[in-house]
Amino acid sequence: MSERVRSGVNPAAVEATLKALLARGLPEVEVLAKRGRSRRFALDGERTASSYAEERGWAVRAGDRRGSLFACGTGDPSPEGPWPPAYPPALRLPTPQPPPPWKEPSDFEVPLIGEREGLALLLGIARELTAELPRGRLLAATLEDGSSEGRITSSKGLSATFRGRLAALRLEAIGPGLSRPAVVELSEREARRFNPKALARKLADRLAVGAAPGLTDGEERSGNLLLAPAVAARLLAGLAPLFFGPRTDGEISAILGGAVRIGSEALTLIDDGRFPGGVLESPIDGEGTPTREVGIVERGNFLGPVLSPGQARGANPTGAAGSRAQISGIARRASFRDLPTPGPSHLYIRPDPKVAVGSLLGSVAIGTYLIDALGPARFDFATGSFVLPVCGLAVENGKATAPIGHAWLSGEISDLLRGIAAVGRDLAFLPLDGMIGSPTLLVHGLVLRGR
Amino acid sequence: MPFSSFDTAALARSLAQLAGSGEDWVDAFFERTEEIELPPDGQGPGFSLRREEGFAVRLVRERRAFLASRDGIDGRSFSEALRQVARALPAASVPEPDLPMAPWPGAPGPPEAPEVVDFAGLLERAIRAHHTAFPLRLTVRRHQRWLQVATPRLVPGPESERYYSLDAEIPGGRWGALLPQLGRAEAEAAAGHLVELFRARTALPFSPRTGPILLGPAAVAVLLHEAVAHALEADLLALSGKPDSAIGVALGSPLLSVLDDPGAAPESVRRATDDEGLPVCRRWLLRNGVVEQPLADAAWSRSATTLLPGAGRRAGRHDLPMPRSHHLELLAGTTSEGALFDGAEGGLWLPQVRRGTLDPRSGELELRFPFARRIYKGEPAETLGPCAIHGRLADLLGKATAVGDVRRSEGAGWCAKGGQKLPVWATTPGLLLAEVEVTR
Numbered sequence: 001m002s003e004r005v006r007s008g009v010n011p012a013a014v015e016a017t018l019k020a021l022l023a024r025g026l027p028e029v030e031v032l033a034k035r036g037r038s039r040r041f042a043l044d045g046e047r048t049a050s051s052y053a054e055e056r057g058w059a060v061r062a063g064d065r066r067g068s069l070f071a072c073g074t075g076d077p078s079p080e081g082p083w084p085p086a087y088p089p090a091l092r093l094p095t096p097q098p099p100p101p102w103k104e105p106s107d108f109e110v111p112l113i114g115e116r117e118g119l120a121l122l123l124g125i126a127r128e129l130t131a132e133l134p135r136g137r138l139l140a141a142t143l144e145d146g147s148s149e150g151r152i153t154s155s156k157g158l159s160a161t162f163r164g165r166l167a168a169l170r171l172e173a174i175g176p177g178l179s180r181p182a183v184v185e186l187s188e189r190e191a192r193r194f195n196p197k198a199l200a201r202k203l204a205d206r207l208a209v210g211a212a213p214g215l216t217d218g219e220e221r222s223g224n225l226l227l228a229p230a231v232a233a234r235l236l237a238g239l240a241p242l243f244f245g246p247r248t249d250g251e252i253s254a255i256l257g258g259a260v261r262i263g264s265e266a267l268t269l270i271d272d273g274r275f276p277g278g279v280l281e282s283p284i285d286g287e288g289t290p291t292r293e294v295g296i297v298e299r300g301n302f303l304g305p306v307l308s309p310g311q312a313r314g315a316n317p318t319g320a321a322g323s324r325a326q327i328s329g330i331a332r333r334a335s336f337r338d339l340p341t342p343g344p345s346h347l348y349i350r351p352d353p354k355v356a357v358g359s360l361l362g363s364v365a366i367g368t369y370l371i372d373a374l375g376p377a378r379f380d381f382a383t384g385s386f387v388l389p390v391c392g393l394a395v396e397n398g399k400a401t402a403p404i405g406h407a408w409l410s411g412e413i414s415d416l417l418r419g420i421a422a423v424g425r426d427l428a429f430l431p432l433d434g435m436i437g438s439p440t441l442l443v444h445g446l447v448l449r450g451r
Numbered sequence: 452m453p454f455s456s457f458d459t460a461a462l463a464r465s466l467a468q469l470a471g472s473g474e475d476w477v478d479a480f481f482e483r484t485e486e487i488e489l490p491p492d493g494q495g496p497g498f499s500l501r502r503e504e505g506f507a508v509r510l511v512r513e514r515r516a517f518l519a520s521r522d523g524i525d526g527r528s529f530s531e532a533l534r535q536v537a538r539a540l541p542a543a544s545v546p547e548p549d550l551p552m553a554p555w556p557g558a559p560g561p562p563e564a565p566e567v568v569d570f571a572g573l574l575e576r577a578i579r580a581h582h583t584a585f586p587l588r589l590t591v592r593r594h595q596r597w598l599q600v601a602t603p604r605l606v607p608g609p610e611s612e613r614y615y616s617l618d619a620e621i622p623g624g625r626w627g628a629l630l631p632q633l634g635r636a637e638a639e640a641a642a643g644h645l646v647e648l649f650r651a652r653t654a655l656p657f658s659p660r661t662g663p664i665l666l667g668p669a670a671v672a673v674l675l676h677e678a679v680a681h682a683l684e685a686d687l688l689a690l691s692g693k694p695d696s697a698i699g700v701a702l703g704s705p706l707l708s709v710l711d712d713p714g715a716a717p718e719s720v721r722r723a724t725d726d727e728g729l730p731v732c733r734r735w736l737l738r739n740g741v742v743e744q745p746l747a748d749a750a751w752s753r754s755a756t757t758l759l760p761g762a763g764r765r766a767g768r769h770d771l772p773m774p775r776s777h778h779l780e781l782l783a784g785t786t787s788e789g790a791l792f793d794g795a796e797g798g799l800w801l802p803q804v805r806r807g808t809l810d811p812r813s814g815e816l817e818l819r820f821p822f823a824r825r826i827y828k829g830e831p832a833e834t835l836g837p838c839a840i841h842g843r844l845a846d847l848l849g850k851a852t853a854v855g856d857v858r859r860s861e862g863a864g865w866c867a868k869g870g871q872k873l874p875v876w877a878t879t880p881g882l883l884l885a886e887v888e889v890t891r
Contacts, residue, residue, distance in 0.1 A: 042771075045689060047750075051518035052535055053769045054528075057503075061496055068496035074503045074522035082561040087489065087497025115538075139690065179813045337501055 009033035009058075009151050013076040017060065018153055020079035026062040028091045030154040030287065031077055033058045034336045038146030041118040043126065043138070050115050055148075057336035063091030072336050094309040096158035099290035102274060102283035105189070108165050113145045113191040121194060125171065128200030135176040136207050144168045145191035150336075158288045166279055167191035168431060171199065175207030182206040182372075187279045187431040206372050209391050214406025215450035221394070221407070224367035224421075225443045226360055229428035231370045231390055231409070232349065232438035235416065236269075238377035238386060240344050240433060243269070243296045244330065247305045255384050256414050262302045263417035268350040269297035271306055273329055275346035279435050286333030286340040294328050296347075300417075306330055308342040332434065348437030351427040357440045360424050362398035368448055369393045369400060370409065384413050390448075404448075411446045419445040452609040453483045453504075453553045454599040459606040461548040465530070467603035469510050469537050476511035476749055478727060481524060481599040482768050483552070487564045489571070491588035491620075500561065504552060507768040508532045511750050520768045526550050566633045567591050567615075573635055577642035585649050588620040591633070594874075600728030607728045613719045614862070614874060621645055623652035624821055626803070629862025629874050631717035644803065651822035654834040661888045663798030663852075664840070665791055665826065665881060670818070671781060672863035672877035673804040678816050678844040679709045680776035680875075681868070683736050685751035685758055687811035694745055695755040703740040703848025708782040710735055711746060711762065716778035716876045717860055726772050727763035734759065736779075740848070746774040766871035773869060778876040784854025786883070792829045794853050794883050799838075800824040800831045809844065816844045823889070838889050850887055855880030 014031045021029040035056045042049040059072035060083075067086030113121070126138035149163040169191075171184045184203055188194060215221065227235070242255060249259035256262040263269075273291025274281055285291050287308075294306050304324030312327045331340035361369060370392035377388040387410040393400040424440035462479060469477045481504075488499040506529065507520035519532035526547030556562055570591050578584065598610045615633040619626045619641070626648055630637050666674060681687060682702070688694035713722035713731040725731055727749050735743040747755070748763030751774060763772035786794070805819045819839045824831035840847070863875040 044686070047514045047516070049516040049518065049771055051520065051769070051771065053518075053520045054522065055769075056522045063496060068498075070496040070499040072499075072501050074505055080559060082500075082555070082557070082559060084487070084498045084500040084561045089493055089495045089497065091495055174812075180810060181812065337503075339496070339499075 009035060010076045011151065013078065014151060014153050016079045017077040018155060020081075021060065021062045021083070022155055024083070026064050026086065028064065028068075028093045028155060029060070029062045030093050030152065030158070031058065031060050032150060032152045032333075032336060033077060034148055034150030036146055036148030037112065038144055039112050039115070039118060040142065040144045041115075041122055043119070043122040043141040045139070048119055050119065055335075059336045061091060061093070061339075062086070065090045070339060092310070092313060093154050093156050094287055094289050096154065096156055096288060097290055099160075099283040100292070104163065105277070105281065107190050108147070108163050110190055110192075112147060113143075113167075118143055118145065118191065121191065121196060124196035125199050128196045129173060129203055132200050132204035133175055133207055136173055136204055137175075138171060138173050139181055140172040142170045143191055143194075152288045154288065160284055160288050162282055162284060164280075164282065165189045167194070169194050171203060173203045173207060175204075175211055177211035178207060182210055185431055187429070187435065189277070189279055189281075206391070209371060209393065209403040210374075210405050212403035212405040214391075214404060215448065217451045219450040221368055221448040224364045225409070225446055225448070226364060226367065226369040226395070227441040227443055228369070228371045229426060229438050229440060230372045230430060231388070232441045233428070233430040233432065233436045234373040234377050234388060235386065236347065236349065236438055237430075237432040237436045238379040239413065240347055240436065242305075242381070243271075243347075244306050244343055245311055246307060246325070252302065255381050256302075256417065257384070258414075260301055262414070263297055263300040264420045265299050266352075266420045266423050267297055267300050267417060268295070269347070270295055270350055271328075271330070271344050271347045273345040278346045279429070279431070280345045285329030285345075286331040287329075289329030289331065291329040291345065294326050296326075308340075311342055344434035344436065346429065346435045346437065348427060348429065349423060349439060349441070351425045351439035352423045353425045355422060355424050357424045357426050360422055360440055360442045361395065363422075363442065364395045364398055367395050368404065369395050374406065379413065386410065386413055386416065407448045407450065409446060409448055415445050416443065419443045452611070453597050454481055454609050455553060456551045457599065458549040459601060461546065462601045463603050463606055465533055465546070465548055466508070466601060469508075469533065470603055471512065474513070476753070477509065477603055479506060479508050479529070479601045480726065480765070480768055481506045481601075483597045484767075485555070485562065485595045487562060487567055487593045489567050489591045491590060494588070502555065505768040506532070508536045509771070510536045514754075516750070516771055518771055524550050524552055564593055567593050570633055570638060573638035574641055577638045578646060581642060581646045583646055583649065585621050587645070590618040592616045593633070598726065600724065600726065602728055605728060607724045610722055610724060612722070616874075617641060619645060621649050623648040623650070624805070627864070629864060629876070631719045631860070631862075631876075647802070648821055651834045651836070654822055654836045657823060657836045657838040657889075657891050659888070659890045661886060663795040664884050664887045664889065665795040665798065665800050666884065667800070667802035667881055668859040668879045669861050670801050670804045670820070671879040671882045672779065672861045673807040674818060674882070675709055675779045675781055675877060675879065676776065676863045676866065676875055677807040677809040677818070678848055679703075679736050680711065680746065680779055681809045681811060682814065682844055683742060683745040684774040685745050685747040685755065686774055688745055690812050693755065694747070694751060695757045697742045697745055698757060700742045701740055702737055702742050702845055704851035705739045706784060706851050706854050707737050707740050707848060708735070709737040710780045710782070711776040711778065712780055713777035715780065715878070720778070720874070720876060722777060725761050725763045726765045727760070729761045729763065731761045731777070732759060734762065746776055748772050748774045764873055766873055770871050773871070775866065775868065775873060776875060778878070779863065780877070781854065781858070781879040781882070783856050783858050783880050785856055786853040787856055788881065789829060791853055791855050791881050791883050792826055795826045796829065798826050799835075799889060800826050805837070814843050814845065815841065816847060817841045836891075838891055840887055840889055842888070847884065847887070850884040851882055852885045853883040855882065
């Protein structure tokens with residue numbers, strides 16, 4: 001198969017551009033070229049929309065010891081540019097490393113979902129929701145199924161191709177007794193993996209619980225908390241900035257109450273750019289550095305933050321986050337327009353394959369099962385505290401007794417991490433800032449409040 | 452204009468083949484965009500240039516819309532997209548129109564942007580003039596957009612927009628602005644906002660209270676965008692009923708007359724047509740507090756015939772248009788600035804908004820402010836910490852008791868409705884609201 005067919009880009013244009021920039025006296029040059037296509041479907045009341053988009057673009061980072069520039073555009077890169085002037089700071093590209101062996105998933109080859117199929121999926125969810133909850137209604141739904149491929153080349157000798165596959169679904173539904181809709185956002189590698197019946201059931205549960213009265217102002221519920229993956233992942237997304245990028249021991253201690261021992265034995269936290277079956281699974285990151293599984297917290301012990309090679313060069317090696325820093329390919333690049341930005345790819349709490357959610361629920365004598373977050377978590381790293389709007393079910397002797405439509409889960413971040421008593425086996429990811437995943441968590445020591 | 456050599460007659464003929472009946476809406480949207488960005492010191496790369504070209508072909512048939520979009524502009528891709536949207540059109544019947552693009556400004560060299568390069572220095576000097584200094588991380592961007600819409604019957608003139616955005620991070624928080632121009636005056640105004648925000652970092656914590664509040668023009672711009680423009684977008688109105696049934700409803704105080712008039716926007720972002728190629732109008736959203744003409748695009752105006760089109764906007768070629776405002780105006784009242792402050796005695800002066808959100812289904816509005824200043828003896832006095840107002844938009848708009856007599860043009864900010872990020876502009880005076888509950 002020719003290079004042009006495989007990566008979808010014109011390798012001659014990429015090479016010529018690289019040479020032209022080197023000839024301009026810029027020793028650090030990286031050229032990325034990418035192509036993609038996507039189908040998008042939207043259902044909005046009685047209206048439907050279907051789109052098909054083809055994207056083709058390129059991006060160049062170049063520089064020397066004095067300055068750097070970034071340029072990008074649609075089409076193929078051209079040796080003529082035009083190239084903007086280089087301004088400080090200097091640019092130092094990562095030294096390429098060969099990625100460990102990786103087998104491209106076969107579903108990368110599956111064709112995009114067709115027009116009738118895509119709209120049928122959304123209409124199927126709407127139908128199933130009405131069957132699950134007769135007065136429930138799907139207000140709006142969007143489905144996007146896309147694939148992309150490209151090539152990244154640098155003056156350091158990097159020459160790599162990459163491919164990706166991503167489907168995203170967003171559902172907004174309303175039910176009896178609710179003034180605000182329930183929203184579900186999910187990602188899969190391929191749109192056909194979305195199951196209308198399961199999604200409708202999830203929405204119906206969420207609508208039924210959301211319609212119940214919430215905790216009143218000043219009301220509190222203590223006892224054990226069971227956090228469903230949707231709730232735990234939201235909390236983890238809020239914590240993610242602590243674990244990526246240079247951090248000193250002092251900073252970590254101030255927020256988490258310790259520099260090493262930050263969580264319970266049950267807490268093991270991993271980021272893995274090549275998570276098998278993951279939506280963002282790839283052997284290299286957005287600047288061609290190999291991805292790998294990186295343990296961030298092992299049985300409650302913080303092993304050190306994850307840094308991209310560029311961050312590692314800038315980090316102070318005596319600052320302890322620096323001394324324990326783990327370098328990996330974590331630069332994400334959503335499109336050719338975006339600069340590589342370090343962050344999580346598949347960040348998740350390791351599940352315990354021996355623990356079923358039912359057994360976790362059965363262990364709760366008095367407590368609450370929080371099934372969903374009603375919005376993003378707010379973390380205040382200055383005070384080490386957090387708050388998250390949630391809904392769920394009151395639990396007594398392992399059985400749900402009453403729905404709780406709205407409450408605030410709040411507390412200290414250190415109490416949250418140290419309070420994880422057990423984890424389930426039902427790992428699920430949410431598309432937040434990267435794919436953020438968690439199994440169900442059993443947590444002690446947090447309080448649920450009304451306003 | 453980059454599209455001046457297009458064979459528009461051939462374009463219109465090609466599009467005409469898509470329309471199965473007179474009821475079908477067909478259009479082509481061509482765009483060229485350029486963004487120049489200078490990030491904060493030390494944050495690489497030093498200078499960014501983003502240039503894009505592309506197009507989309509759209510067919511709206513009854514309640515279904517079909518869109519095919521491409522990066523790059525050429526006749527072959529256009530014909531391909533046309534066939535995709537038609538889904539049944541034989542290949543031979545679509546000739547490839549001639550779509551030559553003019554060279555980029557400044558070609559073959561890079562674009563010049565001295566105003567972007569010089570701005571950080573101007574701002575630093577303006578901040579020093581306030582006898583203060585603080586760490587500042589500033590990103591300056593220049594945005595340019597050229598558009599051409601074509602329909603089978605009409606090929607309106609091309610449109611262009613040019614504006615700037617600032618994104619600043621200081622010890623007191625973040626601050627951003629949209630500006631039609633960039634120069635010394637803008638640097639001085641930005642310095643004023645940043646110094647105020649910096650000084651607010653040591654403010655007393657806010658304690659909840661109910662009383663009069665005086666919103667500065669920048670805060671009024673955000674209020675109008677959330678509480679009037681979003682509330683009167685046909686697609687959002689449709690979530691709770693028929694969009695045209697909002698006409699005639701009293702939404703706010705009789706003192707409030709609010710318009711959306713893209714033709715009166717600052718010159719560099721002024722528009723004669725919307726992103727569907729339809730003429731814009733001076734649209735009275737509220738006349739004396741009563742809803743007169745909600746915002747509608749072509750599709751919504753066809754399903755609710757009392758709604759005027761001309762407010763269809765899209766962030767780019769890969770997005771479908773939707774009803775959006777472009778340039779909001781609150782008609783000036785008769786109250787001088789001094790009288791506004793006197794009327795808010797004992798209350799709060801709220802010049803900046805950090806974030807505004809509206810839940811279109813419940814009509815619940817939230818505005819969050821980075822700080823407030825207590826009004827004492829007709830002037831802003833001590834600074835208080837971050838605070839917020841929540842409530843139903845009609846309740847809030849009904850509390851307007853005085854409108855200032857001097858208007859200022861402001862960028863109301865970026866609006867990201869439906870994931871489509873667009874700049875919004877406003878020309879507003881200050882606004883006094885009575886008995887508003889302000890929380891932390």
